Amino acid sequence: MTEAEIDVLSANAAFYEAFASHDFGRMEAAWSAQRPLTCIHPGWSALVGRSSVMESWRAILGGDRTVIRASGARAFVAGDSAYVVCFEATGGEAPNLIATNIFVREEGRWTMVHHHAGPLASPAELLEA
Amino acid sequence: MTEAEIDVLSANAAFYEAFASHDFGRMEAAWSAQRPLTCIHPGWSALVGRSSVMESWRAILGGDRTVIRASGARAFVAGDSAYVVCFEATGGEAPNLIATNIFVREEGRWTMVHHHAGPLASPAELLEA
Numbered sequence: 001m002t003e004a005e006i007d008v009l010s011a012n013a014a015f016y017e018a019f020a021s022h023d024f025g026r027m028e029a030a031w032s033a034q035r036p037l038t039c040i041h042p043g044w045s046a047l048v049g050r051s052s053v054m055e056s057w058r059a060i061l062g063g064d065r066t067v068i069r070a071s072g073a074r075a076f077v078a079g080d081s082a083y084v085v086c087f088e089a090t091g092g093e094a095p096n097l098i099a100t101n102i103f104v105r106e107e108g109r110w111t112m113v114h115h116h117a118g119p120l121a122s123p124a125e126l127l128e129a
Numbered sequence: 130m131t132e133a134e135i136d137v138l139s140a141n142a143a144f145y146e147a148f149a150s151h152d153f154g155r156m157e158a159a160w161s162a163q164r165p166l167t168c169i170h171p172g173w174s175a176l177v178g179r180s181s182v183m184e185s186w187r188a189i190l191g192g193d194r195t196v197i198r199a200s201g202a203r204a205f206v207a208g209d210s211a212y213v214v215c216f217e218a219t220g221g222e223a224p225n226l227i228a229t230n231i232f233v234r235e236e237g238r239w240t241m242v243h244h245h246a247g248p249l250a251s252p253a254e255l256l257e258a
Binding site: 080 | 167169171173174177207208209210212214229243246248249250
């Protein structure tokens with residue numbers, strides 16, 4: 001694994017730690033401070049713009065105390081942009097969602113610009129060529 | 130809209146034209162020839178690797194003659210990487226899916242590296258800040 005891939009997976013982990021600990025400050029810090037933000041929560045339409053995205057996280061983190069655990073993360077880096085594909089488990093041990101998370105490198109730090117989570121119907125196994 | 134955003138939306142449209150016309154050759158051409166490929170079809174786990182991704186498209190395009198129409202596409206560009214958020218309608222006029230499509234610019238041409246489509250439960254309206 002490259003250094004950039006390790007750093008991107010670490011940024012992805014920081015996002016899920018903020019989510020799991022219902023810490024809005026850490027959640028805000030996981031996202032880019034400079035770029036437009038977008039977010040697709042499971043089943044939702046897309047939220048476009050920092051204030052819509054952050055408002056949604058404030059409601060989610062302050063709300064039903066969602067339990068979430070990410071697993072199987074894989075990072076794909078191209079220059080100063082990257083994305084991660086990973087599973088999310090919100091209702092127990094078995095992953096029930098799958099996510100695409102997009103990051104940009106800003107002043108040496110990887111920050112999120114887009115999160116898309118949706119339901120997973122098939123077994124949670126990243127299929128390899 | 131910037132020139133890059135227009136070009137990315139055009140690459141996104143080419144992907145959906147290949148999909149809608151069940152043209153495997155055009156579908157293959159819509160994807161990057163150089164980078165690792167990943168794909169999350171609705172409800173599926175992630176396919177990782179060119180051969181898994183292309184095999185899935187060969188099966189889908191040769192199979193049930195899915196009707197698909199994309200709408201509401203928005204492009205977000207950062208250097209030679211970009212992503213598009215758009216709706217997909219596969220069962221009639223109303224969008225029933227929402228997609229994140231990731232592109233890279235290779236030798237001046239935007240090509241897809243990742244597609245993630247998942248169900249849309251809320252009204253199909255891109256929400257603005």
